[in-house]
Amino acid sequence: MTAKSFSKTMQMIVKLYIRDFASPFFSVVFPLGAILLFGSIYGNEPGELFNYRLGAMDVMVPALVGMVIAVNGIMTLPLNLTEFMTNKVYKRFDATPMGKENIIFVQVFVYLLAVLVSAAIVIVVGWLIYDINIDGNWLVIIPALLLSCLAIFAMGFFIAAVFKSGKIAQVVSYIVYFLMIFLSGATMPLEIMPDNIRTFANILPLTHVVNLLQGTFHGQAISEQMTAIVVLAGLSAVCGSIGAVMYNRRKWA
Amino acid sequence: MSILAKVENLRVQYGSNVAVNDISFEISAGEIVAVIGSNGCGKTSAMECLGGLRNPGGGAVAVFGKDPRNERKEIYHELGVQLQESAYPEKIKVGEICDWFSSFYENPVAYEKLLAQFGLADKAKSYVSKLSGGQRQRLSILLAMLGRPKLLILDELTTGLDPEARRGIWEILKVIKSGGIGVLLVSHYMDEVENLADRIIFMQSGKIFFTGTLGELQSFAQENLPAEKWNADMRLEDIYLAFAPEQKAIALGELL
Ligand SMILES: Nc1ncnc2c1ncn2[C@@H]1O[C@H](COP(=O)(O)OP(=O)(O)OP(=O)(O)O)[C@@H](O)[C@H]1O
Ligand SMILES: [Mg+2]
Numbered sequence: 227m228t229a230k231s232f233s234k235t236m237q238m239i240v241k242l243y244i245r246d247f248a249s250p251f252f253s254v255v256f257p258l259g260a261i262l263l264f265g266s267i268y269g270n271e272p273g274e275l276f277n278y279r280l281g282a283m284d285v286m287v288p289a290l291v292g293m294v295i296a297v298n299g300i301m302t303l304p305l306n307l308t309e310f311m312t313n314k315v316y317k318r319f320d321a322t323p324m325g326k327e328n329i330i331f332v333q334v335f336v337y338l339l340a341v342l343v344s345a346a347i348v349i350v351v352g353w354l355i356y357d358i359n360i361d362g363n364w365l366v367i368i369p370a371l372l373l374s375c376l377a378i379f380a381m382g383f384f385i386a387a388v389f390k391s392g393k394i395a396q397v398v399s400y401i402v403y404f405l406m407i408f409l410s411g412a413t414m415p416l417e418i419m420p421d422n423i424r425t426f427a428n429i430l431p432l433t434h435v436v437n438l439l440q441g442t443f444h445g446q447a448i449s450e451q452m453t454a455i456v457v458l459a460g461l462s463a464v465c466g467s468i469g470a471v472m473y474n475r476r477k478w479a
Numbered sequence: 480m481s482i483l484a485k486v487e488n489l490r491v492q493y494g495s496n497v498a499v500n501d502i503s504f505e506i507s508a509g510e511i512v513a514v515i516g517s518n519g520c521g522k523t524s525a526m527e528c529l530g531g532l533r534n535p536g537g538g539a540v541a542v543f544g545k546d547p548r549n550e551r552k553e554i555y556h557e558l559g560v561q562l563q564e565s566a567y568p569e570k571i572k573v574g575e576i577c578d579w580f581s582s583f584y585e586n587p588v589a590y591e592k593l594l595a596q597f598g599l600a601d602k603a604k605s606y607v608s609k610l611s612g613g614q615r616q617r618l619s620i621l622l623a624m625l626g627r628p629k630l631l632i633l634d635e636l637t638t639g640l641d642p643e644a645r646r647g648i649w650e651i652l653k654v655i656k657s658g659g660i661g662v663l664l665v666s667h668y669m670d671e672v673e674n675l676a677d678r679i680i681f682m683q684s685g686k687i688f689f690t691g692t693l694g695e696l697q698s699f700a701q702e703n704l705p706a707e708k709w710n711a712d713m714r715l716e717d718i719y720l721a722f723a724p725e726q727k728a729i730a731l732g733e734l735l
Contacts, residue, residue, distance in 0.1 A: 234582035238568075238575060245570040310568070318565040321530055323555045323626075324583045479532060 227328045235329060239336040243302070252297040253344040257290040260413065261352055270356040275417050280444065284359045285415060287352035288439035292374065293412040294344045296403060296432050298337045299378035304385045304399040306333060308392035311478040326478065334379065341375055361445035370442040370451070374435040377458035377465075381431060384465035387472040406432035431461050481508050483543060483630045483661040484529060490537035491524040491685075498524045500685035501538070506630070511652060511662040513672040516682035517723060522665045523563050525682075526634050529663070530560050542630065556584065559628030561619045563635050563665075567607045573618060574603035577625070584626035593621045596651070598644065612639045620648060624655070631655065633664040637671060649675055669716035679715075683724065 227235075243249050261283065270281030307330065310316045316326035352358040360367070382399065389395040407413050409423060410432035416424050427433045438454035448455075484506050491499035499521040506512050514522050527533035528540050531547030531554065540547055542554045567576055577590035594600045597617045602610065610618065616639045623631060637645045645668075652662055652675055666672055672679060672693075679696055681689040689699055693715060700718045701709055708721050 228582075231582045234579055238571065238579045241575070242568055242570055313566045313569075314562075314564055315566050315568055317532060318562065318567065320532055320551065321555060321560045321562060321565070322580065322583045323552050325552050 227324065227331075231324055231328070232332065235324070235332045236336060239329075239332050242306075243336060243340060246302075246306075249297065249302045249340070252301065253294055253340055254347060256297075257294060257344070257348045258351060260290060261286065261348065261355070265352075265356050270358060275415070280359065281356070282415075283352055283356040284444070285440060287349060287358050288443040289412050289415070289436045290348050291345045291371070291439055292410070292432055292436040293407050294348065295341050295371075295374050295378045295435060296406055296410075296412060298341045298344075299375065299382040300385070300399055300403040300406065301382075302340070303334065303337050303379060303382035304395055307383070307386040308395045311386075312392035316478050320479070334383075338375055338379070342371075345371065360443050362442045363445070366448065367439075367442045370438050373455065373458050373462070374438060377431060377461040378435060380462045380465040380469065383473075384469040387469040387476070390476070406430050409433075411436040431457065434458055482506070483508055484663070485541045486525070486529065486538070487540075488538035489525060489528055489535055489540060491521065491528060491533065492536040497685055499528070502682070502685075502687045503538075504680055504687065504690060506661045506663050508629070508661050509656055509659045510677040511656050511664065511675050512678045512680060513676035514663065514665045514680045514682060515667070515669070515672060515719060516688075520682045521685040522682060523634055526560075526632055526663070526665060527562075530558065530562075530632060532562075556626065557629040558632070559623035559626055559630070560632045561623040561634060561636060565619075567618075569606075569608050571607055572603070573599060573605055573607055573610070576607055576618070577603075577622070580622050580625050586627060587625050588627060590621070590625060593624065596647075597621045598647070613641060613644060616640055617644060617648075624651075628660065630661045630663070633662065636664050636666065637668060645671065669714065669719055673715045681719070681722070683722075688722065 264286060265283050268282035270283040272278045272281050275282075276285060310329075316329065319326045319329045349358075349360075353360070381402075385399050385402065386395050389398065409419075409427050410416075410430045411427065412432055416427055416433070419427070434454040434457045438451050438458065441451045441454070482505050486505070487503045489499055489502050490497065502525060504512075514525070516522055524533060528535045529542060529547065531542075531551035534548065542558060545554050547554055571579075573594070574590075577594065581587040581590055591600075591603075594603055597620070599614060599617055599621070602614060607615065607618065616637075620633065620636060623633065637648055640648065649671065652664075656662060664675070676693065678690065678692055680687055681696070689696060691699065696715070696718060697713070700713060700721065704721055713721070
């Protein structure tokens, strides 16, 4: 890959991302709408639910960042990869000096960039309108964000690579996505959920992402984040390596 | 003449189905070689092995002296292909895909000129998914030529094209050939093969049944066809049909 082919490919993948509509909608418009809607209802005064320490928006903004990661990692990533695979788009790129691996690399890069841009928008809007509290250190928050991306993207890649049929991979990614955004605290706080759902939520990777992001945003000690860190690092390793093995076996040719 | 690509004892197998069974051929600079044969006789499978897109089950393939499986990206700097089975992203425009593919090559042809030559100039801003079948086919051929290849592999190049576009592409291929480029094309149109091919590779159920010039095929037909089937002014299509496997006769009445 040359600088020329990298930047042109990036430009095209960004265009495709925007034209896809669902991705930018769920990555930017939806979380912004959620902030404005719930913000107008609950405001950001510290309340009983969060021990009078945090306001609803303080809790919601990092959770929505978790949702943004899920949109791009569990929806956009596997849906687009399997679409290119089933329609034999990758095959066409394999018949050029670029090769499909470089295209996949740029796709992942662009979706990661989409997470960072969307997260920045969500955080800045939350800060401008509701003056959300970010007590945490950015030198901790940013690595936490990147670890979260790594784990969730690895999971999305795993889903795309493990199923032989692209259609099944797509159905699985929808199911995992919707389960996670509703039951992990990414869009609705777990604090309001019944106990059995909270137990179930603990097996969802996104719950750990939300915990980690909320914890680091609010300046909790790293030692309190150990569960989330171990789960996410483990998920990255397991999904990443099995995904890579399955990809190498099938090659998407 | 330098040899651009070489296939030796190539085999391709899908499960127990042997699609390509021990074929060998080569293609040199400045020649057009046409591969003909019935549906399913293994043409596409063989082309995809040449392009490094499919693993041979046996034998050796070399393109520019390199193994296309191991050095695929390198060979594609000088190899252009139009695949029978492949697609472009749904939401991309004609001009964009040309621009995108151009970025893969060091010294690409100005695609605006090619678009005009292929009758697609007014389609540059249309989505690829909105093109007609023939227009998409033209785009595929255009993209195959974008990187100034030394070898062009075209699998069913004029399928779906109108007669004028077909002639246009023949002219382009003749110009390309005179520039020393090798062309390997798969075609079901015998007039096209007669018009373009320096050599013909005639495949039947995974094997090369005949290879040589049109004149040599005519002599081959004279020697090998039963006297009642042969006559002096047989065209390529007649010879093809005389050798093609018999289609099982169906009682046409059953269709009604
Ligand atoms: N991906 C595949 N999996 C299994 N079998 C395949 C696959 N591709 C081709 N085949 C089989 O291999 C044989 C040769 O197919 P191939 O596509 O090479 O034929 P072809 O000569 O290009 O035919 P056509 O003129 O219809 O394009 C056929 O019997 C086909 O059913
Ligand atoms: Mg074919």
